[in-house]
Amino acid sequence: MPLIKIxxxxxxxxxxxxxxxxxxxxxxxxxxxxxxxxxxxxYQAHPKGCLVIQDTGLNIPRTDKALIITVIxxxxxxxxxxxxxKELTEQLTSSASLAPGDVMVAIVENSAADWSFGNGEPQFxxxxxx
Amino acid sequence: MPLIKIxxxxxxxxxxxxxxxxxxxxxxxxxxxxxxxxxxxxYQAHPKGCLVIQDTGLNIPRTDKALIITVIxxxxxxxxxxxxxKELTEQLTSSASLAPGDVMVAIVENSAADWSFGNGEPQFxxxxxx
Amino acid sequence: MPLIKIxxxxxxxxxxxxxxxxxxxxxxxxxxxxxxxxxxxxYQAHPKGCLVIQDTGLNIPRTDKALIITVIxxxxxxxxxxxxxKELTEQLTSSASLAPGDVMVAIVENSAADWSFGNGEPQFxxxxxx
Numbered sequence: 001m002p003l004i005k006i007x008x009x010x011x012x013x014x015x016x017x018x019x020x021x022x023x024x025x026x027x028x029x030x031x032x033x034x035x036x037x038x039x040x041x042x043y044q045a046h047p048k049g050c051l052v053i054q055d056t057g058l059n060i061p062r063t064d065k066a067l068i069i070t071v072i073x074x075x076x077x078x079x080x081x082x083x084x085x086k087e088l089t090e091q092l093t094s095s096a097s098l099a100p101g102d103v104m105v106a107i108v109e110n111s112a113a114d115w116s117f118g119n120g121e122p123q124f125x126x127x128x129x130x
Numbered sequence: 131m132p133l134i135k136i137x138x139x140x141x142x143x144x145x146x147x148x149x150x151x152x153x154x155x156x157x158x159x160x161x162x163x164x165x166x167x168x169x170x171x172x173y174q175a176h177p178k179g180c181l182v183i184q185d186t187g188l189n190i191p192r193t194d195k196a197l198i199i200t201v202i203x204x205x206x207x208x209x210x211x212x213x214x215x216k217e218l219t220e221q222l223t224s225s226a227s228l229a230p231g232d233v234m235v236a237i238v239e240n241s242a243a244d245w246s247f248g249n250g251e252p253q254f255x256x257x258x259x260x
Numbered sequence: 261m262p263l264i265k266i267x268x269x270x271x272x273x274x275x276x277x278x279x280x281x282x283x284x285x286x287x288x289x290x291x292x293x294x295x296x297x298x299x300x301x302x303y304q305a306h307p308k309g310c311l312v313i314q315d316t317g318l319n320i321p322r323t324d325k326a327l328i329i330t331v332i333x334x335x336x337x338x339x340x341x342x343x344x345x346k347e348l349t350e351q352l353t354s355s356a357s358l359a360p361g362d363v364m365v366a367i368v369e370n371s372a373a374d375w376s377f378g379n380g381e382p383q384f385x386x387x388x389x390x
Contacts, residue, residue, distance in 0.1 A: 005171045014307075017309055034316075035316055040313055041312065044306070049148055050170075050173040050175075054169040056164075056259060058247055070133070070202065081244065088250065102248070103248060107240060107243075107245075109240065116365040117320060118318070118363060119320060120346040125342070158384070176304070180304070180305075182281060188383060192378075216380040243288065
């Protein structure tokens with residue numbers, strides 16, 4: 001937790017995807033202070049025409065490397081989300097050759113009872129996770 | 131915002147997907163009164179057997195053209211959601227050859243702090259977006 | 261409702277996917293007491309490297325069969341969620357050859373106005389669904 005889903009255009013090699021996912025995870029760990037093995041990521045590449053990312057009139061330039069990153073997370077303070085957006089953009093620009101305009105994020109929040117990490121148990125409720 | 135994810139069966143040509151995404155976007159603009167460039171869409175085609183859409187006993191006929199449309203959005207009034215469902219169905223039936231029964235929608239809401247459209251900034255908090 | 265999205269690694273045959281989706285649906289019906297035709301499922305296979313599922317330090321073993329199951333649902337009591345996690349794991353281990361450690365779930369909740377099952381209508385608001 002969080003669970004990160006990344007939508008992108010086709011074109012990255014397997015090693016580029018690995019580098020990108022590592023960068024995203026570093027941002028999660030740094031911004032949200034989660035354990036290093038708190039890593040749940042799905043990367044989905046799409047053919048051109050199946051992903052549209054414009055800019056709501058913000059004049060944000062987009063390239064074919066643009067990412068739409070959806071984050072499912074327990075509730076977190078606004079200050080942590082701000083930190084996450086900054087950290088994520090820094091990690092992706094420094095390590096994965098992305099431009100700052102190519103990183104879009106949408107967060108969806110849920111609660112402690114909404115997670116089971118395996119074995120049919122809700123680990124935030126059983127006390128296994130704090 | 132909103133971010134629209136569409137799941138469908140394989141079989142649409144690139145130009146059919148383009149027509150469909152344009153129709154969905156017109157409905158978003160008309161129903162939610164968002165800027166024209168407030169457009170974020172992902173279209174994912176699936177092989178038969180990987181998408182199941184039944185009807186909860188509502189006697190809604192489904193065809194191989196059926197869409198499951200997931201919408202991530204800031205909170206919107208019920209009246210706007212009703213308008214969106216109607217507008218979406220009208221646009222897709224008139225422009226993209228869909229039957230009204232083939233349009234299913236699930237909305238998930240989040241908050242102002244949950245969006246970054248690029249550059250590591252939360253534009254609903256910085257004042258860039260109202 | 262609920263809408264179930266399943267992410268997995270590539271490698272299952274069409275009939276294995278069918279078996280798996282049937283098992284997931286049995287768990288939904290048993291735990292949430294929904295109608296049998298209340299079935300909405302998307303199964304997405306990913307190449308290796310595009311899906312990462314670790315364990316937050318919980319020592320949960322993962323194999324290449326691991327599933328990340330995202331559930332969009334109206335609000336449900338904690339007791340029903342607990343029952344769902346258990347039931348889901350039992351169904352998947354007994355029918356679809358999964359290990360209990362390979363079943364991860366994240367639930368996201370929404371409201372009655374957030375669903376349209378077709379025909380441009382919000383069936384939880386019109387009274388067609390209770």
